[in-house]
Structures are given as structure tokens and as C-alpha cells.
Amino acid sequence: MKQATFSIWRGDAAGGKFQDYETDVEEGMVVLDAVHQIQATQANDLACRWNCKAGKCGSCSAEINGIPRLMCMTRLNALPLEKPVTIEPMKAFPLVRDLVTDVSWNFAVKKRIKKFKPRPPDAPDGSWRMAQDDIDRVQEFRKCIECFLCQDVCHVLRDHHKHEEFIGPRFLVYVAALEMHPLDTEDRLAELKEAHGVGFCNITKCCTTVCPENITITDNAIIPLKERVVDEFYDPLKSLWKFLRPKKY
Amino acid sequence: MADYQTHEHDVLIIGAGGAGLRAAIEASRTGLKVGLVCKSLLGKAHTVMAEGGIAAALANVDDRDNWRVHFADTMRGGQYVNNWRMAEIHAKEAPDRVRELESWGAVFDRTPDGRILQRNFGGHRYPRLAHVGDRTGLELIRTLQDHGIHQGIDVHMEHTVVTLLKSGDRVSGVLAYERERGRFKVFKARSIVLATGGIGRAYKITSNSWEYTGDGHALAYDAGAELIDMEFVQFHPTGMIWPPSVMGILVTEGVRGEGGILTNKDGTRFMFGQIPDNYKAQTADNPEEGWRYCQGDKDARRPPELLTRDHVARCIVKEIKEGRGSPHGGVYLDIAWIKEKLPNAAEHIKRKLPSMYHQFKQLADIDITTEAMEIGPTTHYVMGGIRVDADTQMTTTVPGLFACGECASGINGANRLGGNSLSDIIVFGKRAGEYAAKFAQEHDAGSVDQAEVEEAARRALEPFERGAKEGSSAEGPYKVQYDLQEMMQDLVGIVRREDEMQRALEGLGKLWERAKRVAVHGHREYNPGWHTAIDLKNLLTVSEAVTRSALQRKESRGAHFRDDFEAKDPAFGSVNTVLRRGADGGMDVRLETIPEMPEHLKEVIKEMQ
Structure with a gap:
């Protein structure tokens, strides 16, 4: 199966760094699917907010390749997967942990x-x-x-x-x-x-x-x-x- | 002994979807100190996902509608095992609750004469659903949220309740943890309202988010409350099925309300061949009449696509099983076809179903104005839940503990009609808040037992202890959760059988054991692995409740369909399944006869036949 690398910001207000995770990529996947897959298999404690996974609740906001977007509505086939996809928390609010900010x-x-x-x-x-x-x-x-x-x-x-x-x-x-x-x-x-x-x-x-x-x-x-x-x-x-x-x- | 931060409220509401918010607003009117605890941020609860509308007999579009018709529709849809008193209250009070939303700023779509517009929906005789395009739930939750924040309610976001604390028979508070720091907190209260929603996460294919792990059901059960009718789990006929990552995401019934049709791979509208006898008189027998109905022709009968959800879901499963499904294992839902009927169909669809258009375009590369959607059933809602008094919403066995919305049971019987959940949560949310406040005014604060608090906190932290031990037989929480979801989907899903459900019970026994060995790593701050581990107990409790109740009901009724008892059995038509923790700690199931309906309601049913 095809794989892609996701460079996800890990850390809290005290500091942190981008960490790379490789995971399988299937047809139709969105960024939130990749984050969930990584959470379930490689990093159980990776913090992210999400609820509806259908663009209706507005919980999973993050910056993907530097652009503020909903992780659940960002298709992987719309991103260049030959290089790592960066996922980081919103910048306008204080960081809680990983992808979660204090809003x-x-x-x-x-x-x-x-x-x-x-x-x-x-x-x-x-x-x-x-x-x-x-x-x-x-x-x-x-x-x-x-x-x-x-x-x-x-x-x-x-x-x-x-x-x-x-x-x-x-x-x-x-x-x-x-x-x-x-x-x-x-x-x-x-x-x-x-x-x-x-x-x-x-x-x-x-x-x-x-x-x-x-x-x-x-x-x-x-x-x-x-x-x-x-x-x-x-x-x-x-x-x-x-x-x-x-x-x- | 740890010194936990303690909050004191008169009334504590758990859950901030429509039911919890409405309860909090009502309770706060009395001037009591009201606390609201919710797992996510305010305004993100599952209510936001509700699309089609709120059912209320406003009679704005069809003046033949009134509470009696709504009551009869709800009972027929629920196959008469509903709590008739709740169905009566619901039908009578829903219009006032909807108008109240408007006075708090909700902006519903309008009729040409400027009143609240209503649309057709499955099982409702007349156009009854007040709506805002296909984002009615968002409108409802935002209205309640924006009104509620000015009512002096203390909101504790991203807090999860671990256990209910009792003082003698009655509730006296809860132990919760805050996600951000992972700290435990004690909330003391004179009365508590559970408004925690559903159990959809017990299944693999679901429209529910991570939050819907049956928390309220399990908390109440553990505290000694009764659960009823847990076998009735609604599988919504139309969930997305392709691509795999979107499987389960809801496609609103509003698509069919606006004229959408279901077809199989041969292009046949298979629902025309599947109209049950008790709905024949009010269902169209040809496409032309069905279309006229969707266009508001009062003389036309509704198309068979708008039969109740339980039935439509089963018909879809049948088509797929018999080899007439679509390439990805579903059937087609087509709204694009209305271009044959309407000159500006594409615009019309985008205006009526904007978020569906958006959802398919963005997630599946499908333009629903030009091509059909592929859909299949998805776990959506649980009709069963905490047993409550119809008028007050207080649990039958735990004084001071109330429940409303999806986690409570009674109004929907064996199958819920679309649109009745949004009206349920505002009607009974209000009542729960009102009576919980009354209870708090009439009772002193109970005491909180520190030893009970300590024990609950210790248990909640066990997964970390196991994670710290090297070389144990521990496993990750996600794996156990996935295995549970897979098993429930396979063995206690849309079509059920004795032997499969017995296997599910055995499987549940093993999963309970595995849950005790689950380990998590890292620290307590915003650690989803830990949260998943804690929620497992709730998921297992509700899964066992569904399975045991389903085994007990040896017939097919509403959402509960058994391969080995395909027919409806009149003997089961007058009973509820009731679950309670037994003296030995196991789950006791019994059948209880439903009290007889009073004459005035019987007459309504007869009149509406």
C-alpha cells in the first residue's frame, strides 16, 4: 500500500518539535484520517480535537502545510505527498498540547x-x-x-x-x-x-x-x-x- | 488523600448538546446555580450534525396538521411500544419550543407568507419539519448556546464524568476529569441531568463522533438506574459508503424529502415493491404521485422512499444481499434526476441541500446535482436508554437523577421518526431542567463520600499503572475499541440471530477481560489514549445491554430485526425490555408490560388509522 509521511507538531507550551510519522494512504483519505491512524497505531497520546468528521462542527482546525484548514475536509489527494505533509496547531491561540490550542x-x-x-x-x-x-x-x-x-x-x-x-x-x-x-x-x-x-x-x-x-x-x-x-x-x-x-x- | 478541586452547583447538567443546553437554560431561569459539564467545546456536540429539521405540528405548510396527527405518526413509527405519555407531551409541546427558538434568534427558512417553512420527512404524514437548509442542528445548537451564555450558567468544557456519586439512594455529585490538564474534579449537586447522547461508537460504521460512547447510559446503570428497550438501535438508511474514509457519514433524509429516489444497479426504484401493509393507504404507488407529494401536492401520497428508517434500511440491505447493489456495496440515492422536472434543478438542490452538495463534492468528488450518490445504512441513533418518568424526566429508581434527549428512552419506541430527535431534545430538555431545578429547591445537598471519590479516581488511573509496567500482557485501548466495534457490527447489527448474538455475548466477556488489561502511556494532559481507555467501560456496558435486550425480544419490530423471528409478535407488542444491575453484579433483563393507553389517546390512534 502507498505510504506518506506526516510531520506533526508534538509538544506543549514549554516547547516541542515536528515528528515524522509514516502511515498507509488509501483512496479518499483526509488529513484527519491519517492523524487518527497515527494516533491508533503509533502515538496513542497524540492530542487533537475532532467531532463530526464532516465539516459541520469546526473542531479539527489546524495548519496543514502552513495553511489554516479543517483536517476533516482536507483530502490527501489535494496535497503533494512526495514530501512530508506538515500538520501544526493554530498560531493565534495559546498551545495546550500537540494540535490542540486554548480557544x-x-x-x-x-x-x-x-x-x-x-x-x-x-x-x-x-x-x-x-x-x-x-x-x-x-x-x-x-x-x-x-x-x-x-x-x-x-x-x-x-x-x-x-x-x-x-x-x-x-x-x-x-x-x-x-x-x-x-x-x-x-x-x-x-x-x-x-x-x-x-x-x-x-x-x-x-x-x-x-x-x-x-x-x-x-x-x-x-x-x-x-x-x-x-x-x-x-x-x-x-x-x-x-x-x-x-x-x- | 488527594484534595480535588470542588465545584458546587444546585443543578448539574452533563452534556451540552441540544438537550443539555435546553435543560441548563430552563434550570437557570429559577436563579439556581447551574453547572454544565461537556466532553467537547461548547457548540460541537452531535446536535450540530442533525440536518433535516425539527418535527413540530406548526401547520404552517399544511393546515391539516396538529398534535394528534404528530402523536399518531410517532406511535405508528415506534410500532406502539413507545411511552405514549411522552409521545403525547412531545407532540403537544414541540410547536411552542420551536417558536421559542425563534424568539432566541433562530432563523428558519420561510414560507412565502413569512412563516417558518416545513418540509416532508419519513413517517410524517404532513410537511412538519422546521428547517434551515440541511443544517438545522447547527442552527438549533447555536441558538441555544448563544442564548445560554447570557443565563449565568457555569460551563465546564472538555470535562468528562467518570462516575456518579451517591448519598444513600440519591445522587449527590460526580467525579470528572478535565482533558486539558488531566486533573480530577468533584462537582457537587442537588440534582443531576444526564444529556449525554447516544452509543453509536459501539459500531464500526456510524454517523456518531468519538463522544458517543454511551456515557450517560453507563453512568446511570452503574448508579442503579434502569435501561429500557436497548435492542432498538437505529441504522439510518443513508450513510456515505465511498471512499472508505467517509464510510458512515450521514446523508440527510432531506434528500428524499426533496424528491431524491433510491435505485439499485439496474436502475429500479426498489422501494415501490416494498410497501408494508400498514402504510399502503398513505404511500404513493407510482413515481408521478410521489413527485407530486414532494412538490407539496396535498392530494398526493408520499413516495415509498419516505417510509420509516428501519424499513428503508432493511430494504437497502436486501437489495445489496441479493446482488443488486452498487459497485461499492450500497445502493444509489439520486436527487439529480429532478432536472427532468425542474428547470433550475442544480440551483434548487444547492439551495435546499447545501451541506450535502458540499460534503459529496469535497469528500467524494461527486456532484450531486448531476450524478447519484452511493449510500448504505449507518448506525445513527439509539431509541433505548435510561428509563425516566414521562412528565419530569427523573429516573425511575435514582432520586435526583434526571435524563433527557437520546440517552433517555420512551418517546421513540422501536423506531424514531426523522426530525423527532431535535424536537425531543428541546421538549424534554426543558422539562428535565425544570424538574431538576424543582428537585434541587426541595432537597438539601447530599454528602459526598471521599472514599468513593478516591476509589473512582484510582480506577481511572489504572491504565497508566499498567503502561508503566514493562513486559505485562497489556494492550492498547484503540485495538480493543476497534475489535468491539467490528464485533457489534457483525453480530448485533441490522439483521440479528440468536446464535450470532450468543457469540457476541461470549465475545463481550473476552473484551471485558481485555479492557481490564488496557495500558496507556505518556502523561495525563490531553491524552486521547487515556480517554479512550476510560470510555471502554461505557461502550462495553451499552454493547452488552443492546445484545442482552436483543436476545430477549424474540420477534422483529421497528429497528430490531431478527432473522430467526422475522414476524412481529403481538405478545411482544405490549412489553418493554428492562435492564438493571442484579444483586450479583450481572445485568438482569426482564420484560415489563406497557401500561394501557388512556381512552383519549386510543381514540386519536383510531381516528388516524
Whole structure:
């Protein structure tokens, strides 16, 4: 049977190194299959996260040959197998062990975002009416599987470590889904500008490139949010009106 | 004595899929201190994999639908061994639970007049499944997660419960370990809700992830709870079969709901020849009528591809066994054919079934808008589970211990209808949370026995001790797990026989012995080998429960099909199999008569015949 070499990062926060493993390669295999095979036969304690193995849960994020991807959706036949395939943990988060990183920051960030606040129901049975056309965009954002690959690839987080000042593409998409939800009545623009740091994004679109759900993160979520913030806080006519309007209002 | 970090909660929920999250939300409403322990990260549980939709008689698409029809469909699908009270509560409360999701931000697909859209699914008389394309489970779990994080629930992610701790008869806490550091922790609680999902990892071909090792079933059983109807394991008719690495991954029933057809290698729609008598009156007898049904024609009857999952899975196995299968040992599921009927079929398919399109394109190089998929049955769901009170979800024998969702049993009987699991978890998750909170309010905290904690921790660490010993007869945990999965697949799978299941029991005896010799290496921090070793006990417990129950039921009913008793036996039609640990430590199985259905429900069944 055909074999391939996988160079997998082993270690923890204290340090580590790439270790090579050879394993059999069958038709149709994905990177996660190879990792499982290695785990079962050569390295029982190799740490990796996974759940659904079908691109739906977003657990098995890693960097494969340097590119942030889901291990379960990366086919081996799409990689050059004549040289070792490198698999390493995401870089934007602290390392726990081997391929597992501490992504708890993401969960803390989400908690800081104001939750969904619907308008009163449209019908006596407590339900609402929404047109499909009006929710298409929100549904695109809600496809997000929270794999955090967009956070991993974003240079504001990865290279500049602005975790305190910037919520990252994942949570800008989350805010966009709330802001564009036809039923939502909350206002998150002030936070977007300040605490969420939407201005840090300089639209390099790396997040859109790595999104396994093909969400148009930059164009459909982040840019419209930037525009809303600009309209609210930087519109010269609006500012002039705010300045000139009678104080009693 | 080790000093373990201790957390105190009023209500502790184990499992953070839809059922656990919904229970936690409900319990937290009372202002009690609620803890949520889960094996993975929040939002990754198996609920995320649910595709087709949530069954609720909202009657948005067909106004003939109501709770009575849903109740009758659920009972018929479960072959009448369901807990009728649970089926009644479920059918009545599901619509409110779905509307509640919308008030928490869920965005379901819409009808032209702006209401929640509903689709057809197997065994449901009317279009009943509220959905979001084919990623309904993701929508549900994310909605509950995003709502739940603002409710003051303490979430402990990547923690695995090793044992339930008791104070006299009732539960008082759990011992768990955190994956990241491998440390043990004690969680004290007045009441505990198990919401741990299924047992799919007991089988080789499965749609379930590594988490589904029957933890809740085994924890409850070990604590003295009863398990019922464990012989009923659902094999979903349509799992991917090629390439080998994707074997078992689910292909939603929604494909058939949207008009997908099953064909064999000769191109025959074999399901037309396989319509059971009790479904003849409501099943189409020609392709044209079936297609009209999928297009929403209220006068048409549903195509035979949308018969219940147990039946469709068996028909597929039959086709394959009789030599009419596809090249890789399955049959064909074809949605591409609808291009004969719809002008923009490719776009339509991509919009209705986006993740199926994506999944096949990426994992199998198949474009489902132009070619047929190859599929075969995959282990999907367990109808059996922890026995609970229908109204409160408290276990029948362990006060303070509750269970909901897949790990609890009753609503589904011998076969679950698609879409009923998502409604089950929100209906009974809510109830479990509500009544667990009530129990916690009415009872003091029990005590935790340190010696019991020490003993459980010591046992959990044994695999490391064996790993440290050189030259022992130890073996790796993965090998034992694989051998178990292989054996259950072969001997206690879709088609069962007395002699094979007896062999499985013998095999299980050997595997129990091997599990005691399993050794692991390395340290305790995030060590999947160790976790696999610990989970083995649970997998073996549920495998034995399935096998012993299956031996007891000497008939074929729903998902339980026996080669040596091919017919349904009315005598078994009124009993549940009940398992409990015996005085000698062995598994006692008995048959128990199902309480008689009250008149008002009997009338509903009669009316819907």
C-alpha cells in the first residue's frame, strides 16, 4: 500500500518539535484520517480535537502545510505527498498540547457581545413574519461552524496579538448576523467602533479565503459593519446636525 | 488523600448538546446555580450534525396538521411500544419550543407568507419539519448556546464524568476529569441531568463522533438506574459508503424529502415493491404521485422512499444481499434526476441541500446535482436508554437523577421518526431542567463520600499503572475499541440471530477481560489514549445491554430485526425490555408490560388509522 509521511507538531507550551510519522494512504483519505491512524497505531497520546468528521462542527482546525484548514475536509489527494505533509496547531491561540490550542478567548469574546433582542411578536401565537429574501444574508452568516480558522489567519490577532482590542472576523460575522437580523432591535454600533475594534480590520480578506463554509466574511459582514459605524459616527452632515440642533433635544 | 478541586452547583447538567443546553437554560431561569459539564467545546456536540429539521405540528405548510396527527405518526413509527405519555407531551409541546427558538434568534427558512417553512420527512404524514437548509442542528445548537451564555450558567468544557456519586439512594455529585490538564474534579449537586447522547461508537460504521460512547447510559446503570428497550438501535438508511474514509457519514433524509429516489444497479426504484401493509393507504404507488407529494401536492401520497428508517434500511440491505447493489456495496440515492422536472434543478438542490452538495463534492468528488450518490445504512441513533418518568424526566429508581434527549428512552419506541430527535431534545430538555431545578429547591445537598471519590479516581488511573509496567500482557485501548466495534457490527447489527448474538455475548466477556488489561502511556494532559481507555467501560456496558435486550425480544419490530423471528409478535407488542444491575453484579433483563393507553389517546390512534 502507498505510504506518506506526516510531520506533526508534538509538544506543549514549554516547547516541542515536528515528528515524522509514516502511515498507509488509501483512496479518499483526509488529513484527519491519517492523524487518527497515527494516533491508533503509533502515538496513542497524540492530542487533537475532532467531532463530526464532516465539516459541520469546526473542531479539527489546524495548519496543514502552513495553511489554516479543517483536517476533516482536507483530502490527501489535494496535497503533494512526495514530501512530508506538515500538520501544526493554530498560531493565534495559546498551545495546550500537540494540535490542540486554548480557544477559550473566543468564548469569552462572544459573551461580551449584546445578545439578540427581538421586536414584539407579529402574531398572537408569539411568532413573527419574515421574508426569505430578508434573511438570506443572516443565514449565510449563521452557517458559521466556529472553527476559528478566520481568527487564526487574521494578522491583527495572529501577528499583532490585539486580542484585547479586536474581536476578530468570527465575531464581526456574529455581530453582523445580529445587526442584520430583521427582528433584532439592539444597537451595537458604539461597541463595534470601540470595544470590538472593527477599525482594526484592513480588509486583506484572508479570513474569507480560509472560511470552510465559504462565508463572504469581509465583503458581506465586515465592510457593511464598517459602513454603519462610519454613517453613525463620521457622517459630516450628521455631525453638523448634532452640533447645531437645539440642545433640548 | 488527594484534595480535588470542588465545584458546587444546585443543578448539574452533563452534556451540552441540544438537550443539555435546553435543560441548563430552563434550570437557570429559577436563579439556581447551574453547572454544565461537556466532553467537547461548547457548540460541537452531535446536535450540530442533525440536518433535516425539527418535527413540530406548526401547520404552517399544511393546515391539516396538529398534535394528534404528530402523536399518531410517532406511535405508528415506534410500532406502539413507545411511552405514549411522552409521545403525547412531545407532540403537544414541540410547536411552542420551536417558536421559542425563534424568539432566541433562530432563523428558519420561510414560507412565502413569512412563516417558518416545513418540509416532508419519513413517517410524517404532513410537511412538519422546521428547517434551515440541511443544517438545522447547527442552527438549533447555536441558538441555544448563544442564548445560554447570557443565563449565568457555569460551563465546564472538555470535562468528562467518570462516575456518579451517591448519598444513600440519591445522587449527590460526580467525579470528572478535565482533558486539558488531566486533573480530577468533584462537582457537587442537588440534582443531576444526564444529556449525554447516544452509543453509536459501539459500531464500526456510524454517523456518531468519538463522544458517543454511551456515557450517560453507563453512568446511570452503574448508579442503579434502569435501561429500557436497548435492542432498538437505529441504522439510518443513508450513510456515505465511498471512499472508505467517509464510510458512515450521514446523508440527510432531506434528500428524499426533496424528491431524491433510491435505485439499485439496474436502475429500479426498489422501494415501490416494498410497501408494508400498514402504510399502503398513505404511500404513493407510482413515481408521478410521489413527485407530486414532494412538490407539496396535498392530494398526493408520499413516495415509498419516505417510509420509516428501519424499513428503508432493511430494504437497502436486501437489495445489496441479493446482488443488486452498487459497485461499492450500497445502493444509489439520486436527487439529480429532478432536472427532468425542474428547470433550475442544480440551483434548487444547492439551495435546499447545501451541506450535502458540499460534503459529496469535497469528500467524494461527486456532484450531486448531476450524478447519484452511493449510500448504505449507518448506525445513527439509539431509541433505548435510561428509563425516566414521562412528565419530569427523573429516573425511575435514582432520586435526583434526571435524563433527557437520546440517552433517555420512551418517546421513540422501536423506531424514531426523522426530525423527532431535535424536537425531543428541546421538549424534554426543558422539562428535565425544570424538574431538576424543582428537585434541587426541595432537597438539601447530599454528602459526598471521599472514599468513593478516591476509589473512582484510582480506577481511572489504572491504565497508566499498567503502561508503566514493562513486559505485562497489556494492550492498547484503540485495538480493543476497534475489535468491539467490528464485533457489534457483525453480530448485533441490522439483521440479528440468536446464535450470532450468543457469540457476541461470549465475545463481550473476552473484551471485558481485555479492557481490564488496557495500558496507556505518556502523561495525563490531553491524552486521547487515556480517554479512550476510560470510555471502554461505557461502550462495553451499552454493547452488552443492546445484545442482552436483543436476545430477549424474540420477534422483529421497528429497528430490531431478527432473522430467526422475522414476524412481529403481538405478545411482544405490549412489553418493554428492562435492564438493571442484579444483586450479583450481572445485568438482569426482564420484560415489563406497557401500561394501557388512556381512552383519549386510543381514540386519536383510531381516528388516524
